[in-house]
Amino acid sequence: MSDKNGTNNEDKLAEAINIDRSAGDFVTDAVYERDAGIGLSERVIDYISDSKGEPDWIRAFRKQALEIFKGKAVPAHWAPAEIREVDFDKIRYYLKAKTGGNAKSWEEVDPELKRTFERLGVPEQERRFLAGVDAQFDSESAYSRLKSDLEKQGVIFVGPHEGLTRYEEIFKPWFGKVIPTTDSKYSALNSACFSGGSFVYVPKGVKVAQPLQAYFRINAESFGQFERTLIIADEGAELTYMEGCTAPRSSSITLHSGVVELVALKGAKIQYVTVQNWSDNIHNLVTQRGWAGEGAEIRWVDCNLGSRLTMKYPAVILAGERARGEVLSIALAHTGQVQDTGAKMIHLADNTTSNIISKSVSIGSGRANYRGLVSMPKSLKGCKNNSECHTLLINAPSASSTYPAITVRGNASQTQHEASVSKISAEQIFYMQQRGLTEAQAMSLAVNGFVNDLVAAFPMEYSIELKRLIEMEMEGSVG
Amino acid sequence: MKAFENFSRERLDALRLDENWRFSQFEKLLAAAGTTAPATTVDLSALAGTDFEIVTRDGSDRHIAVPAGTQKKMLEFIVAGTGEKTLTTEIEAGENATLERVVVQCAPREVAVLTADTLVAAGTGASIKTLFVNIGAAYTRSALTVCARAEHCFLSAQIVNCVAGTQIADIRTRQIHEVRRSVSRLLCKNVLRDSATTIFGGNIVVTPDGGETAATQSCNNLSLGDRTTAHAMPGLEIDANDVQCSHGATNSSLDFEQLFYLLQRGVPEAVARQMLVQAFVNQSLETVGDPILAEFLRERIF
Numbered sequence: 001m002s003d004k005n006g007t008n009n010e011d012k013l014a015e016a017i018n019i020d021r022s023a024g025d026f027v028t029d030a031v032y033e034r035d036a037g038i039g040l041s042e043r044v045i046d047y048i049s050d051s052k053g054e055p056d057w058i059r060a061f062r063k064q065a066l067e068i069f070k071g072k073a074v075p076a077h078w079a080p081a082e083i084r085e086v087d088f089d090k091i092r093y094y095l096k097a098k099t100g101g102n103a104k105s106w107e108e109v110d111p112e113l114k115r116t117f118e119r120l121g122v123p124e125q126e127r128r129f130l131a132g133v134d135a136q137f138d139s140e141s142a143y144s145r146l147k148s149d150l151e152k153q154g155v156i157f158v159g160p161h162e163g164l165t166r167y168e169e170i171f172k173p174w175f176g177k178v179i180p181t182t183d184s185k186y187s188a189l190n191s192a193c194f195s196g197g198s199f200v201y202v203p204k205g206v207k208v209a210q211p212l213q214a215y216f217r218i219n220a221e222s223f224g225q226f227e228r229t230l231i232i233a234d235e236g237a238e239l240t241y242m243e244g245c246t247a248p249r250s251s252s253i254t255l256h257s258g259v260v261e262l263v264a265l266k267g268a269k270i271q272y273v274t275v276q277n278w279s280d281n282i283h284n285l286v287t288q289r290g291w292a293g294e295g296a297e298i299r300w301v302d303c304n305l306g307s308r309l310t311m312k313y314p315a316v317i318l319a320g321e322r323a324r325g326e327v328l329s330i331a332l333a334h335t336g337q338v339q340d341t342g343a344k345m346i347h348l349a350d351n352t353t354s355n356i357i358s359k360s361v362s363i364g365s366g367r368a369n370y371r372g373l374v375s376m377p378k379s380l381k382g383c384k385n386n387s388e389c390h391t392l393l394i395n396a397p398s399a400s401s402t403y404p405a406i407t408v409r410g411n412a413s414q415t416q417h418e419a420s421v422s423k424i425s426a427e428q429i430f431y432m433q434q435r436g437l438t439e440a441q442a443m444s445l446a447v448n449g450f451v452n453d454l455v456a457a458f459p460m461e462y463s464i465e466l467k468r469l470i471e472m473e474m475e476g477s478v479g
Numbered sequence: 480m481k482a483f484e485n486f487s488r489e490r491l492d493a494l495r496l497d498e499n500w501r502f503s504q505f506e507k508l509l510a511a512a513g514t515t516a517p518a519t520t521v522d523l524s525a526l527a528g529t530d531f532e533i534v535t536r537d538g539s540d541r542h543i544a545v546p547a548g549t550q551k552k553m554l555e556f557i558v559a560g561t562g563e564k565t566l567t568t569e570i571e572a573g574e575n576a577t578l579e580r581v582v583v584q585c586a587p588r589e590v591a592v593l594t595a596d597t598l599v600a601a602g603t604g605a606s607i608k609t610l611f612v613n614i615g616a617a618y619t620r621s622a623l624t625v626c627a628r629a630e631h632c633f634l635s636a637q638i639v640n641c642v643a644g645t646q647i648a649d650i651r652t653r654q655i656h657e658v659r660r661s662v663s664r665l666l667c668k669n670v671l672r673d674s675a676t677t678i679f680g681g682n683i684v685v686t687p688d689g690g691e692t693a694a695t696q697s698c699n700n701l702s703l704g705d706r707t708t709a710h711a712m713p714g715l716e717i718d719a720n721d722v723q724c725s726h727g728a729t730n731s732s733l734d735f736e737q738l739f740y741l742l743q744r745g746v747p748e749a750v751a752r753q754m755l756v757q758a759f760v761n762q763s764l765e766t767v768g769d770p771i772l773a774e775f776l777r778e779r780i781f
Contacts, residue, residue, distance in 0.1 A: 397720075399718045421724045
C-alpha cells in the first residue's frame with residue numbers, strides 16, 4: 001500500500017491520524033508569588049510546608065518521603081530509556097501563581113488565570129454537565145466549587161491541604177495507605193512535595209449523578225506538578241471523577257508525577273476517568289491505585305494521547321468478596337512519544353472479578369507498550385480475570401511491546417489473556433477505497449473503528465470530546 | 480538482546496533484575512542442582528519401528544546442522560540431572576531442510592535440569608518442528624529460542640509440562656523473526672497437580688526487518704490442585720508494522736460441564752478426569768507425525 005510511494009506517503013499517513021493539541025498550546029503570563037527554586041532538598045520541603053502552613057505530621061511525612069526518594073534508584077533495567085531524561089536537579093518543585101486564593105466563583109479568580117481556563121473551556125463544561133470543578137494551575141488550585149445540594153448531603157470536594165486540615169479524621173486513616181510512600185521512587189517523590197489535587201469524600205449511600213472534574217494545567221517550564229488525590233466512597237456511595245491535563249509545548253523536560261488513591265468501601269462504586277493530553281515535553285509518571293471492599297467496584301477509564309513518556313498502570317486491589325475491578329485504556333503514541341501503560345489487578349478475596357481492555361495505536365515512530373499484572377496469590381475460589389490488549393501499528397517504524405504477567409494459585413479461579421499486534425488490514429482499506437474513500441479517510445475510519453468500543457465507554461460528553469481530539473484529518477491522502 | 484540462557488551462581492543478582500527471570504526461584508534451583516540421584520532408566524522396546532533417531536543425552540553439548548534439502552527426525556531423552564551446568568543444543572536447518580525433534584525429560588524428581596536450545600531456520604523454506612515433554616526433575620529450567628533467519632520458514636514449538644508434588648517447571652522462550660515472511664507457532668501446555676509450580680516467560684521478537692511475520696504464542700495452564708501456582712508472562716516486542724502477532728494465556732481447572740457430561744454417560748469419575756487431561760495435552764502430542772512415538776509419549780505422560 002505504501003511501498004511504492006516511499007517515506008512521503010508514510011508521513012502523510014502519520015499526519016492523517018492527528019491529535020489536536022493546539023487548544024492547550026499557549027502560555028499564560030502568570031505572576032508567581034511563591035517559588036521554591038530549582039532542585040529538591042529539605043529546604044524546598046520546608047518552603048512548601050511553610051507556604052501551606054501545614055501541621056507537623058505532614059512535614060515529617062514529607063521529609064521521610066524525601067529520604068525514601070533519595071534511597072531509591074530510577075527503574076533502569078525494565079523501563080523505557082526515556083525515563084532517564086528527567087534531571088531531578090533541574091526541576092522547580094513548587095510554584096504558586098497569584099491566584100486570588102482558592103476561589104469559589106470564577107469572578108474571584110485572577111483575570112489572567114480565568115482567561116486561561118476559559119480558553120480551555122472549563123467554566124463552560126461546568127455549567128453544562130459537572131457537579132463540581134477543581135482547576136489547578138501549576139502547584140495550586142485556582143478555583144474549586146461543588147454544587148450546593150451535594151455539599152448539603154455531606155459530599156466533600158476540596159484540595160488535599162484542606163482535606164488534611166479540616167477533615168483530618170476522615171483523611172488521615174486512608175492517606176498514603178493504598179499507595180505507600182515506599183511504593184516506588186515516584187510515589188516517594190510525590191509524597192515529599194505533593195501540592196494540589198483533590199480530596200473527595202462521598203458519604204454512605206449518596207450517589208453523585210454528575211461527574212466531578214479536576215483540571216490540571218501546567219504553565220511553567222522545567223516544572224514538576226505533583227498532585228495528590230484521595231477519593232473515599234463510603235458504603236453504597238457512587239461517583240465519577242474525571243481529570244483532564246494540558247500544558248503548552250516547550251523544549252524543556254517537565255515532570256508530572258501524581259498519586260491517586262481510591263477507596264471504595266462496601267458496595268461503593270468509583271469511576272475514574274482520565275483524558276491525558278499533555279504536550280510532548282512532559283514526562284507523565286503517575287501512580288494510580290484503588291482499594292475495593294466487599295461488593296465494591298472500581299473502574300479506571302484511561303486515555304493517553306499526549307506526553308513524551310507516560311508510565312501509568314492503574315491498579316485495583318480487590319480486597320473484599322465479590323469486588324470488581326476494571327481498566328479500560330486507550331493510548332496513542334505519535335513520533336517522539338512512548339506510551340507505557342497497562343493495568344494491575346490484585347485479587348485478595350473470593351469471587352472477585354476483573355477486566356482489562358487496552359487498545360493502543362502506534363503512529364510514525366511512536367511506541368505503545370502494554371505492561372500488566374494479574375495476581376491471585378492465595379488459593380481463592382471463584383476469581384475471574386479477562387485481559388485483552390490490542391495494538392495497531394500504522395507506519396513502518398511504529399513499535400509495540402506487550403508484557404503481561406499472570407499468577408494464579410490453586411484450581412478454583414480462571415484467567416484468560418489475549419494480545420495481538422497487527423497493522424490495518426489491506427483488505428479493509430481496499431474495500432473502503434473501492435467505495436470511494438481516499439486512503440487517508442479509510443485509515444481514519446479503520447482507526448476509529450478500532451478504538452470505538454472503548455471511546456463509547458467514556459462518559460458521553462467526554463466521548464464527544466475524544467472524537468474531536470482524535471481528529472481524523474481527511475487531508476493528506478494519497479491519490 | 481538479553482542472554483537468558485546462561486545460568487550461573489555468580490550472575491544471580493544480575494539475573495534477578497532481568498525481567499526474563501521474573502518468578503524464578505533460584506534458591507530451589509540451587510538446592511536441586513546440588514542433589515544427585517541415579518539416572519532414570521527408560522524402556523525403549525516400545526519404540527521399535529519408529530524412524531526417529533534415538534539419543535540419550537550425556538552431559539555434552541550438541542551442535543547439529545541439518546543440510547539443505549534433507550530431513551531429520553530426532554528423539555532425545557534427558558534422564559539425569561545437569562547440576563549447575565546448562566545443557567546446550569544448537570541446531571541449524573538449511574534451505575528446505577525439515578527437522579522434527581522430540582525431547583523427553585524424565586530425570587529423577589530430586590534433581591535440576593537446565594537446558595538451553597537454539598533452533599535456527601537458516602535457509603529459505605526450512606521447517607523446524609519441536610516438542611518438549613518435561614515430566615521429571617525437581618526444577619526444570621528450559622530456555623528455548625527459535626529463530627527465523629530466512630524467508631518462508633516455519634517454526635513450531637510445543638512444550639508440555641506435567642508437574643506434581645513440589646516440582647517446578649520454569650520455561651523461557653523466544654521466537655525471533657529477523658527476516659520477512661516467516662511463521663512461528665508456540666504452545667505451552669502445563670498440567671499442575673499438588674503443590675507444583677510452572678513459570679512461562681515467552682517473547683515474540685520481530686526486528687525492523689521482520690515484516691509479514693505471522694507468529695502466535697499460547698500458554699494454557701490446567702490446574703488440578705488447590706496449592707498449585709502458575710505464572711504466565713507471554714510477551715511481544717514488535718518493531719515492524721506489517722505483522723500478525725498474538726499471544727494468549729489461560730488458567731483454569733477441569734470444566735465441570737465436560738466432566739458432568741462424561742459422568743452422565745457412565746464414565747467413572749477417575750477415568751473421566753484422566754480423559755479430559757489427556758484431551759488437554761493431546762493438542763501438542765498430535766503434532767508428532769509418528770504414531771508409535773505419539774503412543775509412547777501418551778503412556779509416559781499418564
